[in-house]
Amino acid sequence: MTDGLGGTSGGGTGGEEPETSDSLKAFGAVLKAFRKRARLTQEEFAPRVRYSVPTVASVEQGRRFPTLEFVERSEEVLDAFGALRGAARHLARQPGLARWFRQWAKLEVEALSLYTYECRLIPGLLQTEAYARKLFVNQLPPLGDDQIETNMAARTERQRLLRERPNTSYSFILEEHLFLRNTGGREVTRELIDHILALAEQRNIEIQLMPQVKEDHAGLHGPMRLLETPDNRWLAYCEGQESGQLITDPKVVSMLQMRYARMRSQALSLEDSLSLLRQMRGAE
Template sequence: MVDGTEENTGDTEDAGGDETAKPAPGNGRKGGGNHEPETSESLKVFGEVVKSFRKRAGLTQEELAPQVRYSLPTVASVEQGRRFPPHDFVERAEDVLDAFGTLRGASRHLSRKPGLARWFREWAQLEQEAISLSTYECRLIPGLLQTEAYARTLFMDQLPPLNDEQIETQWAAREERQRLLRERPNTAFSFILEEHLFLRPVGGPEAMREQIGRVLEFAELRNVEIQVMPLDRMHAGLHGPMQLLETPDNRWFSYCEGQESGQFSSVSKVLSTLQMRYARMRSQALSLEDSVSLLERMRGAA
């Protein structure tokens, strides 16, 4: 269950009798919503360790920030246990503070999914274990593929507005999730992305060139397939974005998101429909090779 509650959405249960479709509470945004991300004891302890080594080195937060190449609010949030420390923050702090490997070792035991609202954490946990993850997106480049510049532009434009700390927390959450693509080489990732996503200059032309380059980098991974759905083609996904996920025990889940709501489902009837649509879309989109060629041309023209 997404948030510990179960609501009737009108979907019928299949013969198993225990599968439900659940609308996500909050506003349905990934990494956001009406629920503030919760801290954890492991993050608090890690923050205290960083603070202790910083004081041992005779540094203030203001002095440490430029040395680890992160902002003062980020350093403060890490020390207060409110932000999951990015990998390069840990590595730089380890060197700057001469921490004897303590920070690097402690970071391996951090448990909270950073910046994720409570209702999204079940999906994020499933992502960690999935053997396949399929995504169709028609609104924005998916979070798993976004560059920092692209993501921060979205965060800066979000309404209601986010403060600096919330933006830092949400980017840390997104960056942490992106590690899945490289750290789970046995997980098959499939993305079908509308061509117009690469035509909207989110963050400006240079940021968009960087974003297209990032997508091309991921397309080189053996476990990642990226297809572009061309503008001039009708297809089976016009109902909206979708995600499909398969677990190691071959259970399937889906997630569909709107502006103010999201629906997480394990209902067989729903899954069957979405799987049929996604399979049809893979045949309707450009091939892997043609998709890469198109993106390379678009990067040159951006």
């Protein structure tokens, strides 16, 4: 799937085994120490944070990336004096990301502008949990439960960008047919549309739809991503099946910028795009 998350969100399947890292192990050790300080077993602690015992065990062993919700609930239940939140800030955000996507993911974190055109599926930053989980469950070869949860956690972690970087300009151009496909069923699609409509209310997020019937289309070469770095350089990224390419050549990046700019003029306006989404949501 895309976003290099072993699932789909705009590029590449990339199903990878859950990874461990020193930062994950350190977080797990801190969590375990506070749990024991509270005189709780894993079986007693798990229902209090509303996660399964295997999930708690995997996090403590440094094999699973904890979600923001897991960290916050653990902090509250264990009265950890902010130690768990602090440890979570130092986690390496690698598990659940395909190796070819990691460099781009790091660049996203500090981007001043981030533009995405997608024609295969809803980009990972915009996905709901139900939509993303459907993509991961349908992936071939099949993923194990641990892999699915690791990928879900990584995707949820990336989505924090939309909440935590209000000064970053986000632009998404999405093909109309992505919503007509009904991936996951009608309820999943309805929830997805509601979610995207809510995101579009943020001043720094622009959503445009490319009509299903369009005689002129500058994006026929496939999906693309563009970003502006803190030092005002522009970079691009293109992803296929089991591969991704970071593009730094100014001439190529300029060409992709030209195509993206043309697509913005060819797609429906912001107002008309949201109106069409509301119509599709009502038709579901």
